[in-house]
Amino acid sequence: MDNLLLIFTDYTIRNVVLGALVLGVVSGTLSAFAVLRKQSLLGDTMSHAALPGVVIAFLVTGTREPVPLLIGAMIAGLLGTLFMNLVTANTRIKQDSAQGVVLAVFFGFGLALLSWVVRQPGAEHAGLNKFLFGQAAAIVESDVLTMLVIGSFALVLIALFWKEFKLISFDAQYAKTLGLPIARLDVLITTLIVIAVVVGLQMVGVVLMSAMIVAPGVAARQWTHRFGVMVALSALFGAGAGIIGALISSGAINVPTGPVIVLCITLIVIVSLLFAPARGIVWESMRQARRRRQLRAQIGQPTARGASYPRGVYKP
Amino acid sequence: MSQSQIEIQVIAVLVAAACALPGVFLVLRRVALMSDAISHTVLLGIVVGFILLRDVDNPLLIVFAAGAGVLTVSLSELLLKTRRVREDASIGLVFPALFSIAVIIITQNFGSIHLDVDAVLLGELAFAPFNRMEILSASVPRGIVVMGVILLLNIVLLGLFYKELKLATFDAGMAAALGFSPAMIHYGLMTSVSVTAVGAFDHVGSILVIALMIAPPAAAYLLTDKLSRMLLYSVIIAASSAIAGYWAARALNVNISGAMATITGVCFVVSLLFAPERGLIARSVQRKRRSERFAVEMLLVHLTRHENTPDAAHENTLPHLTEELNWQPMFAQITVTRAAAAGWVERQAHALYLTDQGRKKGLVLLAR
Numbered sequence: 001m002d003n004l005l006l007i008f009t010d011y012t013i014r015n016v017v018l019g020a021l022v023l024g025v026v027s028g029t030l031s032a033f034a035v036l037r038k039q040s041l042l043g044d045t046m047s048h049a050a051l052p053g054v055v056i057a058f059l060v061t062g063t064r065e066p067v068p069l070l071i072g073a074m075i076a077g078l079l080g081t082l083f084m085n086l087v088t089a090n091t092r093i094k095q096d097s098a099q100g101v102v103l104a105v106f107f108g109f110g111l112a113l114l115s116w117v118v119r120q121p122g123a124e125h126a127g128l129n130k131f132l133f134g135q136a137a138a139i140v141e142s143d144v145l146t147m148l149v150i151g152s153f154a155l156v157l158i159a160l161f162w163k164e165f166k167l168i169s170f171d172a173q174y175a176k177t178l179g180l181p182i183a184r185l186d187v188l189i190t191t192l193i194v195i196a197v198v199v200g201l202q203m204v205g206v207v208l209m210s211a212m213i214v215a216p217g218v219a220a221r222q223w224t225h226r227f228g229v230m231v232a233l234s235a236l237f238g239a240g241a242g243i244i245g246a247l248i249s250s251g252a253i254n255v256p257t258g259p260v261i262v263l264c265i266t267l268i269v270i271v272s273l274l275f276a277p278a279r280g281i282v283w284e285s286m287r288q289a290r291r292r293r294q295l296r297a298q299i300g301q302p303t304a305r306g307a308s309y310p311r312g313v314y315k316p
Numbered sequence: 317m318s319q320s321q322i323e324i325q326v327i328a329v330l331v332a333a334a335c336a337l338p339g340v341f342l343v344l345r346r347v348a349l350m351s352d353a354i355s356h357t358v359l360l361g362i363v364v365g366f367i368l369l370r371d372v373d374n375p376l377l378i379v380f381a382a383g384a385g386v387l388t389v390s391l392s393e394l395l396l397k398t399r400r401v402r403e404d405a406s407i408g409l410v411f412p413a414l415f416s417i418a419v420i421i422i423t424q425n426f427g428s429i430h431l432d433v434d435a436v437l438l439g440e441l442a443f444a445p446f447n448r449m450e451i452l453s454a455s456v457p458r459g460i461v462v463m464g465v466i467l468l469l470n471i472v473l474l475g476l477f478y479k480e481l482k483l484a485t486f487d488a489g490m491a492a493a494l495g496f497s498p499a500m501i502h503y504g505l506m507t508s509v510s511v512t513a514v515g516a517f518d519h520v521g522s523i524l525v526i527a528l529m530i531a532p533p534a535a536a537y538l539l540t541d542k543l544s545r546m547l548l549y550s551v552i553i554a555a556s557s558a559i560a561g562y563w564a565a566r567a568l569n570v571n572i573s574g575a576m577a578t579i580t581g582v583c584f585v586v587s588l589l590f591a592p593e594r595g596l597i598a599r600s601v602q603r604k605r606r607s608e609r610f611a612v613e614m615l616l617v618h619l620t621r622h623e624n625t626p627d628a629a630h631e632n633t634l635p636h637l638t639e640e641l642n643w644q645p646m647f648a649q650i651t652v653t654r655a656a657a658a659g660w661v662e663r664q665a666h667a668l669y670l671t672d673q674g675r676k677k678g679l680v681l682l683a684r
Binding site: 043 | 343346347348349351352356395398400401402404405407408409411412413415416417419420423424523524526527529530531533534537538565568569570571573574575576577578580581584588594596599
């Protein structure tokens, strides 16, 4: 309970919780789209591909202001996506290998650049790597504001293109026959996923950001067959995991925020897979067991001719 | 070159070759991102192993790490089996969770020890020569021994199960029908990936492991259709990227692993552009040739159809081609010139006539 009060009084905790909330809502919303479009691992690829963009943006502007760095990250992420599409559209190399190449090569290039920057004299670059590996405790009020502004921008775009995004998520071919600009909408939604990734990077870091693009969508999918409900639930799960994770890690000593948030969202996924009302695994196996019992009971009963099947022979 | 420079390059080449071999099968079997997942989750195995063994240099750590790799694979297969999660999502759910557990354990237990999360991703090859061990009373860097053993293991496994791997990769159904368990082969491959990843990431960091496992095989995949050549090319590309990356890193004073990963990317782009049949340039040339040949064939068909008919004088002229076949005047001109050069068409002012050869070809095309 004490922790809850600290949200209003403690500066650091308030920022971390608010940041985690924004992160959860934005990535949760985009996660629903990513999962439906089979692009779950795009978040992973993009969060890695963003690194060279961040470092180059720092080299060009010479500041650690979040906005230019975020723009650099977005450009690098988009370039990575375009390169991936180029490779998969024109060669026999499949999506997974193309993603792997982009992920590792972009990130490796970013690391090389970063190591060069760090070896230069001067202190301006201090903390640049925290931007990517994530350090929730270092989040300040202006960071939260930036995340909020960029995140809201992404959410507004989703609201504006709701119908179109819904259609291309389920039936891209049909959308094409309707004359929708599929390719441009594709780039737009990928950009939004990149935005979501970039918003979360400085909170949870590269590796864990990928979970925030996969998990909320997978969890939400189990509870509903309606698209709108799924997106809303996904955002809710993301936000819930963000807040709870931030609170837990602020309550204990030496527990990093990012991993705790990821474990929270993983727990939500497990609970959803097991216990979601219609699709839950537990309910399904109970239904199966009941059917099996019924069948066995029917088979075991005497038939019209008065004969019964020997027990133990039939095991449907 | 000083001794430590040579040692670094030897380690780099061993790592590159050891990664590229299983990487070929990851790329062919479309599970390339398993290398991403595994190279992160081996951290959990190492952490758990370290807590139990209390020794960083114990070879048993590799067993724990390989166990974590196999755990990653089985958990994502388990998720897949529920039929509620797609393959990409199943990988994306498992490895961040396991990685998170590892990071939490590290911060809880070794807050004072400098086991940086960044270090996991980065690695620092430059320090490898300082970590030495005695073998037959000679002092060798640990990395050479560890990676040499792992490379040897990969080569032996590949030699033993080459046929099975090949069959299971290209025709899983057939392999299963013949009695090779696809699951066994899959898990065997993933164990080899895990062992390689854990041996390598100690020296070069997980990102370079991923780069070396995916980029050289992907580049080689564009160069050849033969599995044996693909393996060979992958190893060559990976090893030369490693050496080139080392010297680039020295020249520019940057992180060695980062430079090596960048060079594997450069190799991939070069292969993507210039590969003899499958490269982007070769493909666009092929596409252009095909459209040229098709245009000449269209011309022959058109001329053959209208030859000796009353409207031949109108149909079989150069200007008419632009309306009939919807060609640009320039394109019509070039196509006619091409057909004439092949000896199929003769041109007199605007009128076009078939030669005997051209008529023969036109009839063949018409009959098709």
